[in-house]
Amino acid sequence: ARRRRARLPYPPGPPADPLIGHLRILPDNSVGAEVFHGWAKKYGDVMSLNILGQRLVILSSEEAAADLLDKRSANYSDRPSFPIYERIGWKDSLVFLQYGQYFKKMRKMLQAPLEKDGVFAFRPIEEQESCVMLYNFLNNPAGMDRHVHRYATAISMEIAYGHRVLSDDDEYFKAAETFRHMLEEGGRPSLLNLSPIFEKLPAWFPGAWFVKYIREAKPVALHDIQKPVSDVQQQLVAGTAKQSFVSQHLEDLTREGRLTPETLYDLSMVAQQIFGGGSETSWHTITTFLACMLMNPDIQRKAQEEIDRVVGNGRLPDFTDRDLLPYVECVVKETMRWHPVAPLSAPHRATEDDEYHGMYIPKGALIISNSRSITWDERKFHDPLSFKPERFLPKPEGAGEVLPQGGVFGWGRRICPGRYLADNMVWIAIVRILAVFDVGKARDADGNVVEPSIEFTTVVTSHPKPFACDLRPRSEEAAELIRQAYDMHMADVAI
Numbered sequence: 001a002r003r004r005r006a007r008l009p010y011p012p013g014p015p016a017d018p019l020i021g022h023l024r025i026l027p028d029n030s031v032g033a034e035v036f037h038g039w040a041k042k043y044g045d046v047m048s049l050n051i052l053g054q055r056l057v058i059l060s061s062e063e064a065a066a067d068l069l070d071k072r073s074a075n076y077s078d079r080p081s082f083p084i085y086e087r088i089g090w091k092d093s094l095v096f097l098q099y100g101q102y103f104k105k106m107r108k109m110l111q112a113p114l115e116k117d118g119v120f121a122f123r124p125i126e127e128q129e130s131c132v133m134l135y136n137f138l139n140n141p142a143g144m145d146r147h148v149h150r151y152a153t154a155i156s157m158e159i160a161y162g163h164r165v166l167s168d169d170d171e172y173f174k175a176a177e178t179f180r181h182m183l184e185e186g187g188r189p190s191l192l193n194l195s196p197i198f199e200k201l202p203a204w205f206p207g208a209w210f211v212k213y214i215r216e217a218k219p220v221a222l223h224d225i226q227k228p229v230s231d232v233q234q235q236l237v238a239g240t241a242k243q244s245f246v247s248q249h250l251e252d253l254t255r256e257g258r259l260t261p262e263t264l265y266d267l268s269m270v271a272q273q274i275f276g277g278g279s280e281t282s283w284h285t286i287t288t289f290l291a292c293m294l295m296n297p298d299i300q301r302k303a304q305e306e307i308d309r310v311v312g313n314g315r316l317p318d319f320t321d322r323d324l325l326p327y328v329e330c331v332v333k334e335t336m337r338w339h340p341v342a343p344l345s346a347p348h349r350a351t352e353d354d355e356y357h358g359m360y361i362p363k364g365a366l367i368i369s370n371s372r373s374i375t376w377d378e379r380k381f382h383d384p385l386s387f388k389p390e391r392f393l394p395k396p397e398g399a400g401e402v403l404p405q406g407g408v409f410g411w412g413r414r415i416c417p418g419r420y421l422a423d424n425m426v427w428i429a430i431v432r433i434l435a436v437f438d439v440g441k442a443r444d445a446d447g448n449v450v451e452p453s454i455e456f457t458t459v460v461t462s463h464p465k466p467f468a469c470d471l472r473p474r475s476e477e478a479a480e481l482i483r484q485a486y487d488m489h490m491a492d493v494a495i
């Protein structure tokens with residue numbers, strides 16, 4: 001079968017150079033999704049590139065991605081190796097793990113509390129932290145971006161370690177920021193991807209930036225993985241530990257006599273994925289929403305009217321209101337469709353040779369699903385580049401279009417395990433911001449309106465560059481509601 005398959009053509013792609021293949025035209029990560037989206041129009045929903053002998057298959061429709069990554073997930077659930085991340089100590093982070101028994105064990109451990117019904121348990125934390133975020137907006141609107149980052153991080157840290165982030169200087173919040181910088185820096189293309197031999201280069205050698213990076217990042221990465229778990233261990237001894245993912249596991253492991261350096265290591269790696277996977281993605285989905293509201297005041301007003309009608313002005317919306325707010329639901333979906341924060345999702349790898357519609361996909365090929373193409377597919381979405389929440393309303397009121405979940409949260413056995421948590425985190429933030437704030441145009445020093453111009457940048461995730469806006473409480477009552485909610489959530493905190 002291998003010989004027969006090998007005679008089939010690879011999926012088509014742009015013209016290549018001899019030997020180096022498509023290396024010269026391989027787009028930079030920051031524009032990759034857009035460039036691939038353009039190419040797909042010419043070469044089709046399944047195209048391929050050859051980068052120095054490494055085959056890259058790019059999937060540009062929901063069907064192709066679902067056919068391969070969902071329906072044939074037994075063959076497409078592996079990941080490529082990430083040599084730099086592996087060397088700093090993230091080898092066993094779930095997101096980077098190769099497919100196999102160890103992956104399955106780690107994935108199960110993380111997934112268990114994050115199932116659809118399980119994430120209900122985290123709602124009080126989300127309600128609490130959303131009030132903190134609103135309060136921070138009120139007192140320091142210019143710090144909006146950071147407040148949202150803190151919101152997503154604080155929820156993740158409390159779920160993972162029972163740690164409550166109480167200030168911007170919080171040690172755990174700082175660790176999340178460091179984690180992000182390390183992810184960003186270590187993600188740059190490097191010689192190490194070509195061969196481990198380059199590891200031996202001296203740090204001063206041109207292009208060998210990673211030697212210094214690895215040396216410096218490794219102890220920090222290790223500390224940030226182990227420290228919060230040893231904090232919880234100490235709190236358990238002192239009787240002060242709060243219920244959390246880690247405390248629960250530590251108690252179980254101790255009771256069952258299974259607490260060993262190995263089980264402790266696994267637990268530390270998995271716990272880190274809660275903020276590693278959840279913080280930046282949720283943060284940037286919410287800032288994308290804020291940018292969308294700034295650019296689409298009519299949509300903002302319509303969503304606010306729905307909230308005013310259903311919830312009124314006397315309280316903040318909460319999860320019990322969700323089913324009664326269909327338009328807000330559409331705004332959340334449209335934010336995720338219009339600009340998914342992971343435009344190229346995460347690469348999968350083919351474990352064995354395969355054939356798809358007469359094309360040959362060799363073992364070891366990297367499979368990239370292009371979320372941009374999938375959520376901007378003209379065959380599925382009318383006017384896909386416009387922000388139109390009503391597209392998701394059922395006909396005849398709306399267009400009855402359906403959000404391709406894979407385009408946002410990925411596929412098959414690697415689908416985002418945090419998707420239900422993310423959905424709650426993002427929804428409650430959005431509905432509460434809409435309820436009490438107006439996102440309006442900023443004014444310059446002379447009082448002139450600044451026309452919004454939003455630019456996106458893609459490093460680890462794709463998100464708006466910092467932008468000016470006028471984030472203002474909708475009324476004095478709204479401001480008072482925020483203060484009261486904040487006071488209530490801080491009542492038990494001794495400062």
Ligand code: HEM
Pocket residue numbers: 094095096097107110114273274275276277278279281282285341342345346347348408409410411412413414415416417418419421422423426
């Ligand atoms: C709006 C927020 C989020 C978005 C858009 C998002 C998106 C994604 C995507 C596209 C993937 C790659 C899936 C694939 O390879 O097919 C992924 C993987 C992952 N996500 Fe999320 N995610 C979000 C929130 C979260 C949260 C809250 C967590 C916390 C638990 C989380 C944890 C992870 C982990 C651990 C993986 C790796 C899974 C694996 O490799 O098996 N994510 N996410």
